[in-house]
Amino acid sequence: MxxxxxxxxxxxxxxxxxxxxxxxxxxxxxxxxxxxxxxxxxxxxxxxxxxxxxxxxxxxxxxxxxxxxxxxxxxxxxxxxxxxxxDVADRRKGLVLGVLGSVGFSLLAVAALLIIFLVWKGYL
Structure with missing residues (x-):
């Protein structure tokens, strides 16, 4: 009991x-x-x-x-x-690094698309 x-x-x-x-x-x-x-x-x-x-x-x-x-x-x-x-601090670090990673990848993808567009139009 x-x-x-x-x-x-x-x-x-x-x-x-x-x-x-x-x-x-x-x-x-x-x-x-x-x-x-x-x-x-x-x-x-x-x-x-x-x-x-x-x-x-x-x-x-x-x-x-x-x-x-x-x-x-x-x-x-x-x-x-x-x-x-x-570990609360490690969870926070992981969350921040995940957000920064996705933002960084998005910026790289936009820059690559911009360069491809400029080359396609003949400006580069």
Whole structure:
């Protein structure tokens, strides 16, 4: 049987990691978790779905007795490890470099088309 206090501690820690690593602070916990794990591996998404299912079942005392605490703890450990492995600064750098790369490629393509046009018209 899972204790309410330990489950609340797990949920609070995951909420803190969601806010810290993804900036998700408002809305339902289930929605924020689903949004944060869109691009996560299948194993992590499955653990998140089981964790959300347990959070829904925690309101019913009879269903609470049927849950396996070892599986819940393993899912929590997997989610916590996944969120702790995220490097926020590296994600920002990757985003900036991706935008700069696409802008640079676009400028090169426009310059090449301009040169081709000028050669075609006989100005170069």
């Amino acid at each position: 899972i204790e309410q206090d330990s489950f609340h501690r797990m949920t609070t820690e995951l909420e803190h990691l969601l806010a810290q690593k993804h900036g998700l602070t408002s809305g339902l916990f289930e929605t924020r978790l689903r949004k944060a794990l869109r691009r996560a591996p299948r194993k992590v998404r499955a653990a998140a779905e089981r964790f959300v299912q347990v959070s829904v079942q925690m309101g019913n005392p009879k269903l609470m007795r049927l849950m396996d605490p070892a599986v819940l703890e393993a899912d929590f450990q997997l989610l916590r490890a996944h969120f702790r492995a995220i």
